[in-house]
Amino acid sequence: MISRRKALRTGAGLAALATVGAPSILHAQTKTLKITTWGGKWGEVMKATVLPAFEKEFKCTVSADQAFPFLPKLQVSSKNDPIYDVLHTNSNEQWNAVVEGLVMNKITAKEVPNIADVYPYAVSDKIVGVTIFTSAIGLGFRTDKGLTKPTSWKDLADPKLAGARGGYLIPVNSLGQAHLMMLGKVYGKGLTDLDAAYKALEALKPIKLVDFTGQMEKMLLSAEVSMGVIHDSGVYRYEGANMQPVDFASPSEGVLALEQVLNVTPGSKVKELAFAYIDYMLRPDVQKMLAEAVWYSPANQKVKLEAKYDAKLLTTPEKVATLIQPDWKWYNARREDIDARVTKILKG
Template identity: 70%
Template structure:
């Protein structure tokens, strides 16, 4: 009798065992419940993009397509894809900028084009999103132009060439060209501004030499901070990098130069070795859906690629939402650029070394 009573008593060991089991069970339950769900492995940005993908867009896709979305937001993506097996790639869908997508396509790591039969929303995108300058499909774009401080009395800016004005010495901002898409696109723009066109590298190098002194950073987030802190007064930046501070009374503005704005595309591609091709195509189609495009565009200030998207007036006024506005976009020939990247990198590293 005593033994029976004793065996039912809650000992410390039993309590700890039960607590541990309960804890492990609670943590593991969602994974166990979804163990059979297919997993789509994609890449994606952090920041606001990452937040909304994690909170809304990603879960909605998972519910609709009964799958699990595994998002890698730890840059750089292409070296990881490069290191993984071709037949079992680390990603099913790669989201990155156009220059990297071209490099990936050249290495055979991503499929060069998306099949319109499998992605019906492709029929509704602006021509630039599937042009011959694009691998895969561009789901959004930003306009690369100039960002400026409005509280320093610089006056109005309307041309790219004003970046070379001596009054911006010490407060001029640019990028580490070998590692930054905006920097690379800007280099091509220099060829157009001061030479025979985008491919005139000698004119571009001469123009870059004349830009010094210039503060250079490796990613746009750092440039945003430098502009906000007043470390730079005029810089190369994409419109989203300025507009995302809308409503915060920041003394900054975006300038779309009269010579045109460069296109910074957000591109999706599918890996040839993916075992989730159907789901991957469904994801690309989902990201091009007007409701998804609208939500993302109004959160991160990217211009949607789908022509049918109707943004709220505030966003519509600033983003590239009409054929007329989109026609101002200048796309870079990344295939040509990547073929000369080593040579360009060596040259610009020399130009900008201290």
């Protein structure tokens, strides 16, 4: 027979064990949202202002990973308990993620009400998830080298720029990949005309290639290149006291979209909170703050930017119409062949 004291002791022991075994019980009030986000100025604003305000409003904590690349980490985590609830990447990586079932196919206004106010490109058939900002990929150039402002993508092939033009290591950089597709459009039948693109790429040699946009900014600032493929925010940020002899040109054939895309992982345990976060990031006040901090064009049509930002960023339907969105699903399906071909073309 079990004595009363023994029964009480056993019960208390079991309760203690259950508490230790399930720490979530102790923190049931505080949910944690796991997200990915960028570093640099973007990361500073997120950490200082955007995320603390979100945590306060939604009574949660946000765990933000800035250590790129994110997708390999998501790949090795459990689909039922993913390492991230919200994946923030550029568009092409979202397409890789959706093929592996790591993110949702589509997010609608039903889950994220502010989607009702975004420009069509933000949720077009070229996007999985939802675009919260975009940059325009065009041509950055030195203004102190006697160059006329480029008006066409073909201007990058000017023989005067031999050895002083910049591009990207195509296998590792989405700007380089988008530029390759643009070469197909400018010199061939369209974005998917790879033969024309390869031929045009060959004609761009000698070209200095880098693997990330920050390095292209450095090359432009140090005059190591006089003209290079870059996104508008990578040039516009050098303004005011930080002014540099560089400018951005939008070629007449159109600018390529470099979208900042948010998506939710299907196995997230805090899906509602994840949708709330995306909705929050699309709020006009949050969009304005981030857009003006890093010179990104907001996806929400209702955002009103200060005049100097409004003049340069894609803030009207007419300006947004100049955006060309690459078909990343098409590109990723051919990626291995493209990588091998461009590596051979550019080597030597």
